[in-house]
Amino acid sequence: MKSLFCLIFFCSIAGQVLFAQDSSRRQRRYMDTAIFTESNVLTRSDYLLALERSFQYFNKVPKVTGSFVSLDGIRGRLTADDSVLSIIKGRLASSERNINMRNLQMYSALLEHLHENEESYEGRLNEYDAAMDSLRKDFAQLRKDSTLRGMFRDSLLRASFRPQIMDLRSKRQLADSVFKTATADVNNLKAHVTTNLIAAEELQHKVDRLLATTGSRAFSKERRYIWEPRTGKSRARRLGGEFRKSIKQENHIAQYYFANTRNQRTILLVFGLAFFAWVWYNFRSLRKLGKLDTLRIFEFRFISALPILVSVLFMLNLAPLFDLNAPALYLETIGFFLMTSLSVYFWKYQKRVFFFLWCLYILIFLFYSSSRYLGLPYSILRFWNLGINGASIILAITVWRQFIRHVSKARLLKIALGGFMTLHLLAAISNVFGRVTLSNLLSSTAIYSFAQLIGLAIFVPLVSEAFLLQIQASRIRKQYPVSFESEPIRVGITRVVTILAALIWVVVFTTNMNLYSGLSDGIMSLLKTVRNIGSFSFTIRGVLLFLGIIWLANFLQKYIAYFWGDTGDEASFDNKGQRSRLLITRLILLTGGFLLAVAASGLPVDKITVILGALGVGIGLGLQSIVNNFVSGIILIFDRPLRIGDLVEIGDKKGRVKEIGVRSSTLLTADGAEVIIPNGDLLSNNIINWTLSNNHIRIDQVFELDHDGEDPEFREALKARVLSVPNMLKSKEPQVLIDPVGGHKYELRLYSWCADVNKLESTQTALRRAVKEFLQNEQDQKKRA
Numbered sequence: 001m002k003s004l005f006c007l008i009f010f011c012s013i014a015g016q017v018l019f020a021q022d023s024s025r026r027q028r029r030y031m032d033t034a035i036f037t038e039s040n041v042l043t044r045s046d047y048l049l050a051l052e053r054s055f056q057y058f059n060k061v062p063k064v065t066g067s068f069v070s071l072d073g074i075r076g077r078l079t080a081d082d083s084v085l086s087i088i089k090g091r092l093a094s095s096e097r098n099i100n101m102r103n104l105q106m107y108s109a110l111l112e113h114l115h116e117n118e119e120s121y122e123g124r125l126n127e128y129d130a131a132m133d134s135l136r137k138d139f140a141q142l143r144k145d146s147t148l149r150g151m152f153r154d155s156l157l158r159a160s161f162r163p164q165i166m167d168l169r170s171k172r173q174l175a176d177s178v179f180k181t182a183t184a185d186v187n188n189l190k191a192h193v194t195t196n197l198i199a200a201e202e203l204q205h206k207v208d209r210l211l212a213t214t215g216s217r218a219f220s221k222e223r224r225y226i227w228e229p230r231t232g233k234s235r236a237r238r239l240g241g242e243f244r245k246s247i248k249q250e251n252h253i254a255q256y257y258f259a260n261t262r263n264q265r266t267i268l269l270v271f272g273l274a275f276f277a278w279v280w281y282n283f284r285s286l287r288k289l290g291k292l293d294t295l296r297i298f299e300f301r302f303i304s305a306l307p308i309l310v311s312v313l314f315m316l317n318l319a320p321l322f323d324l325n326a327p328a329l330y331l332e333t334i335g336f337f338l339m340t341s342l343s344v345y346f347w348k349y350q351k352r353v354f355f356f357l358w359c360l361y362i363l364i365f366l367f368y369s370s371s372r373y374l375g376l377p378y379s380i381l382r383f384w385n386l387g388i389n390g391a392s393i394i395l396a397i398t399v400w401r402q403f404i405r406h407v408s409k410a411r412l413l414k415i416a417l418g419g420f421m422t423l424h425l426l427a428a429i430s431n432v433f434g435r436v437t438l439s440n441l442l443s444s445t446a447i448y449s450f451a452q453l454i455g456l457a458i459f460v461p462l463v464s465e466a467f468l469l470q471i472q473a474s475r476i477r478k479q480y481p482v483s484f485e486s487e488p489i490r491v492g493i494t495r496v497v498t499i500l501a502a503l504i505w506v507v508v509f510t511t512n513m514n515l516y517s518g519l520s521d522g523i524m525s526l527l528k529t530v531r532n533i534g535s536f537s538f539t540i541r542g543v544l545l546f547l548g549i550i551w552l553a554n555f556l557q558k559y560i561a562y563f564w565g566d567t568g569d570e571a572s573f574d575n576k577g578q579r580s581r582l583l584i585t586r587l588i589l590l591t592g593g594f595l596l597a598v599a600a601s602g603l604p605v606d607k608i609t610v611i612l613g614a615l616g617v618g619i620g621l622g623l624q625s626i627v628n629n630f631v632s633g634i635i636l637i638f639d640r641p642l643r644i645g646d647l648v649e650i651g652d653k654k655g656r657v658k659e660i661g662v663r664s665s666t667l668l669t670a671d672g673a674e675v676i677i678p679n680g681d682l683l684s685n686n687i688i689n690w691t692l693s694n695n696h697i698r699i700d701q702v703f704e705l706d707h708d709g710e711d712p713e714f715r716e717a718l719k720a721r722v723l724s725v726p727n728m729l730k731s732k733e734p735q736v737l738i739d740p741v742g743g744h745k746y747e748l749r750l751y752s753w754c755a756d757v758n759k760l761e762s763t764q765t766a767l768r769r770a771v772k773e774f775l776q777n778e779q780d781q782k783k784r785a
Helices: 002-036 044-066 070-094 101-143 146-153 155-160 162-212 214-218 239-260 262-288 292-298 308-322 328-349 352-370 378-404 411-432 436-477 487-512 516-528 540-564 576-601 605-620 624-639 679-684 712-723 757-784
Strands: 530-533 536-539 647-650 653-660 664-668 674-678 687-689 697-705 735-742 745-754
Touching: 044 101, 044 146, 044 162, 070 101, 070 162, 101 162, 262 292, 262 308, 262 436, 292 436, 308 328, 308 436, 308 487, 328 352, 328 436, 352 378, 352 436, 378 411, 378 436, 411 436, 436 487, 436 540, 487 516, 487 540, 516 540, 536 540, 540 576, 624 664, 624 679, 653 674, 664 679, 674 679, 697 757, 712 735, 712 745, 712 757, 745 757
Parallel strands: none
Antiparallel strands: 530 536, 647 653, 647 687, 653 664, 664 674, 697 745, 735 745
């Protein structure tokens, strides 16, 4: 019984323990499932987060639309575009038959600028439209938010969030108003831009058609012969009203043009200010050093210590390159300022009669330019232009007889004056026979091109004088000798500036003749056409660009030393630091020029590598001599250690360079023999070039003297007599050395310089005769004393 009781007790205890363990396991399982069970019950924080997202969106709408800061500016510029389109459309409609070619070119340029502006406006408006589309997408996502929809459907939730909902409604109303206003503005402006684009394209087609048919219209009869009676009634015009209207329209078009092409004149202004600062700084440095008198040897005629006028002339001559299709009023104003600036120089340096004739030419220029704005009937305008042609021809004949005919060195001016008379004569004939368009083209070309040519005739020496000033100022600052051979430098600079001047004049001439666009398009089409040689493709433009950049780099490395006053004379030899810097600069220019030429020309680098590899193989197989001569020829052409006509000594050969070829060069000796030297052998020898930078050669002569010659007056008189001999170099002072040879005998050594090595023998003879006569006269005077 006792054992049974114990068994029951132990079973009871074990059951309780097992029950407790089972209860613990059930409780843990309940807790675990409660933790990982998903709950769909939204809390207050969830609703507040949804409201915060809504507030963020409606606050974003004014912020995004407020960033559309260009809308007002685009609206104002579109209004200006409308007025310009209206003016161009009215002028094309009213005078389509005989419209001025310069105006057509201007209209074409304006329409191109306007088309570019409209496209830029369209791009900006599309950006704004894209931003508003993004807002629409965000709002669509916001409307799909189930949390907000549940809150607005539940009255209890709406009541609990009433303040936030009221604020949200106010935000939404404001955002809707702003969004609708911005949408309407953007859509209206886009429609306006599209309308202007269509109008600009239509007008551009019309202008292009008129420009394309200029040639056929110019040579066809447009009006009656001038002697034929008029048919029909001519409408009387109020000249004052027409003048004011034309000036107002021209002024409006000019303002629009300047507003859209401001960068071009900014670059021109920077060039002018840089030129002014350059010249002014060099004069200022010379004035501080007290060396302004060293400029007298150059006989400057144009530049001065305050270079305001020369800087204006510099900019006015470059202006055509920056405004090829500027409004006619602007071009006429530039031409008038150019001629007014030139009048100052003509007043200073020319005869009063020439200045008076120049003033008459300015009056002709003003009469011709103003005829476009007076609104004269066409019949009167033809007689007006005929009178201008006749006055121009009479003026040209007067200048020819009074000044040009007797001047032998004015070849270019004679050609220009002859062309001026010829163009006006052809214009008058065309006017008489009813070819009015051709007459206008010839008259405007004659007047504007001649004025530009006179300006460029001043521009070339002006720039040359500025470079010489830079060289002299640099030499003075480095304490080099004042005198140097300036004439070869002047000639080289003048040659380069003349090429630039010729380019400017050709641009002005072809623009006035309405040939520039056609010629430039044809030339660019020819240059840009891709050509193939096997698998190698290239364009003529790329090849010319490559050669042009190489030439420019070589030109810069050759003449850059002039900016530091290094003209290659003995004075700069001791400045080793500057020489080293110049060498490094030249290497950088040549290397950079080659790399830039390859990159700018568009030549495929892989093809060039293949060609160079093939050349390397060919050279290794036995073409060393040919390649050596060829490369040496290229070096001779670019480096120019000798030029055709130079007097040189190469090894035991002496003569003049007759020809420089790719493989060999030819020397012409004094005996008349022609010596052909391979270019490789030529460069491998020492070259003595007597005429590389100048034609000077030193003359050494010895004379007997019966006294010590220590008298300073004797030495100075002897030097003066030496310099009086023809072909003696005046810039280098002769040296007189006297050595005793025994007893009362002395040896006079005279070192002087011959200006032209080609006249060495005759100069030596004349010099020896002159010195002997001087010594004989000096000896006779002593005997008489």
